[in-house]
Amino acid sequence: MNFFFSLKSRYFRSDLIVPKFKNRKPISKNLLLFKAQIKNKLWQIKKVNCVNNKNFFFLKDRVINSNDIYFLAFKSELSILNKEFKELQNFSTFTNSSPAFRSNLKIYLPKGGVSSYQSEYPFDMTKKNGSIASPISLLSQKIADKNFIFFKNIFYKPIIVNFYGYLIDYTKKIVLKKFLLKSNTTNIINIENKYIYSDVYFFTDNFLGIPIYVNKLREHLSLEHTHPPHEYVLSSDKFNRVNLLKHKFYEIIKQNKIK
């Protein structure tokens, strides 16, 4: 099962288009769009009423809340509606597919600047703690007026707790900056130009998430996410290798003793 989400910022508007079909299958009828939001330390499930046609649900900027998460389920799975949950669940298997089931997350500006990517947040990822390592120079641009990382975390427990993110120079073994981040939140991190060079990584401690990079130059935008490190290694040692890499970052944090 996949969740979908959007981004909110004073710098741009954002729409989400959720398809009613898998890449390789015909349109599925009787699909509904739901949203989950945290209320009183519980996940509350509501049906989303939005513009839709035979192919898609269209969520416009004005109806989107940055921290709400969205998912698809069939009418027959309506028993979840208006209920409260202590944990996110695998509410519907419809979006289990290969290739991965994705929505289109688009950001745009009044004069026409626009950028999008096919986005999803897998349910399995919400169940895990861990860390992410993302090299920032791959998707940040010094020529841009603004460079941001939107770090989206979805955690299965309906809790909003603090954790830390870091900018780390991997070669010099220096922590350049430390940020306070929140779980179940779209965290916005402004990246200064002085940090955009080859060896700098964005690293999080204890919570997974998707680092989404936004670059803005006047009326132009770019939006894309980095891959998790385990997608670069396909051999059976992949998790060992990724753990070794992450261990190096933890060592750097430990040695720098940043408070």
Added chain:
Amino acid sequence: MKLLNKIKLNSFSVAIRNLFLFKPVDMRLDHIKESTSCSDSFCWRTDDKFTTLVNFSDLLKIFYDLKSKVCIRIYDANNKFIKKITILNPSTTNSILISKNFLGGYEGYGYFSIHHYSNKVKNKDNIIISNRCYLGFSYHESLPSFVHGNAISSHSPIQQNKRIRQNNIVQTSLISNQLYKVQNDCSFYEKVEIFLSNPTESVIKLEIENKIYTLNRGFSKIIEIKNKKEILIRSNCLFLRPVLFCFKNKIYLDVFHG
């Protein structure tokens, strides 16, 4: 169990499974028996004042602490070799700009591959890495719009003395029974183009908006889409995922994979 797996994955079984869509096999790496570097067939463009920024990591340095070299091989839309770039001792992350000037005045499009090599890696290490790259497409000198790689195609042994490359990861079917529908409504844009590259060793036949196209091995094609609400590709390729170039108000560009 091993015998059963061998039967399920032999060429004949895969052909039958893909023909009848019974547990089809879209990609396979099981035939790779040595340390290998995989690559997508990445799109590049220098037509119509496009440039392509290629950002990539040194995977052997990051994950294996090894010195390596990286080779980027650039081909045109008809799989004709244009240029090879070799980067010795690459940095943690690296950038290359493919422009008309960089290609000696060549205006067009095609695909490139990226492979990592090191003589410190042994075959028995069974390392398989895959560079997914991040491509920034700039249109008429605009801010590059980034998209990451979306489908592995070729692989090459990491050992430097072996330079064989094969495109036998993505599988095909005997008939055009594969559908790929883009999960987006692109009517927001004025103009939509899709880039497709043949990631296989076979000839690919595809149908888009009632037109038939043939892509030979290594060929790529950009096709303008008229019905932007519903982009459907029918082909004999099990994983033919397009890159979309979407234009708004003539000067704004959005690039994403479908």
